[in-house]
Amino acid sequence: MKKVILHIDMDAFFASVEQRDNPALAGRPIAVIGSNQRTVIVSPSYEARRFGVKTSMTRHQAMLLCPEIVFVTAQSDKYAYACSQILDILQAFTPDIEVYSIDEFFLDITATMHLFGSAKKIAEAIRLNIHDKLGLNASVGVSYNKLLAKFASDMAKPNGIFILDRDNIDDVFEHAKVEQLCGIGKKTCQRLNLMGIQTIGQLRQCSPGMLEKVFGVNGLLLHNMANGVDLMPVIPIGSSDHVKSIGHSMTFQQDTLQAKLLSRYLLELSGMVGARLRRSGLVSGCVRITLRYKSFKTFTVQRALPDRTDDTKKIYHTARSILSDIDLKEPVRLLGVTCSRLCQQSQPESLFEQDNRRYKLNQTMDMINERFECPAVCFASLLGQQEHKKVISPSWQPHGKRNY
DNA sequence: TCTGGGGTCCTAGGACCC
């Protein structure tokens, strides 16, 4: 049976929340940015986009395009709350909801559509509800799989509905650019363009064999995408999928080669990662550090752990040991710590007294820090360090899980 | 004032074991 899938995509989400909450910003070109001095544009308002301001630009670039632009520092908790409110609205229409990111949702309405009339009526009702209850605009794409629903929501932007069906897909795809397909990024687009392929219509003309020869397995995927084939189901909240890795990174205000400073940052990052592991009841079997040099050269080094752990000190000691083995070639701009090979914690109590003490120390620190939002308790070597206010990542999830 | 942060998936090469 043909499925009916909706893709809900919030319009300029972070910027719209800020404009809604501060009337002085309404109708003006604004951009939400991080708190770090070396931040980029996280979310430009539509007024700013008209000047050419885009996500990931530096503030400087944005100001050159739009001198009157107003920068607003991101307030993560507000966007997280708005996301949970949107989810509440969507749940009235179907339980089959996939939270793709903080401002994107896939809905499988195949089974519930008959209760509300039609896909178009549901899309209209969702948009109206979100607008009336939350004062925010959403665009909705309607189609028969996720790939096409997502494509359609882009066509619907801003603040509209677009239905992509067998009746119009050939016409729409004929002149659409290949990069409009989710999964074709900058590199693949460049390679296709070099082959003389600019539009999805042209990509459709290529034989799967030829694409496979050039792109390998991905060639067949490209062929399917160009023909609107996508078999991925909507993965409802909380089902099966598990988190594969948990990590944090920070770009410093100033590049540094100071070993002591780098170690302290590693401890801070390890603490953040450890706390999240413990909160999720997970233990990790592998620690990876990410380094980015002044020149922007970025690389990772990882090391397997002898035993799985969620302990900050063990994560930190592994991370520091990796770092000490690296012969730093340039001042460091960014440092990251990521834990992977995750599995559920089964037995927190250890045979060793020292491990037990550590477990209790971690638990107590987590408890206090969760109560007081910002880190209230931390290891002594972190005292006096600059505070890093985190900008919420667009991949943030209301339940700490992201389904793919 | 160049260039954030958090993820997933895939590939390729090497180590290691039987």
Place this chain on the structure above:
DNA sequence: TCTGGGGTCCTAGGACCC
């Protein structure tokens, strides 16, 4: 002395997404 081959795990890098 002429040294296969299959399976699995680990590591690093890259593409892509929001």
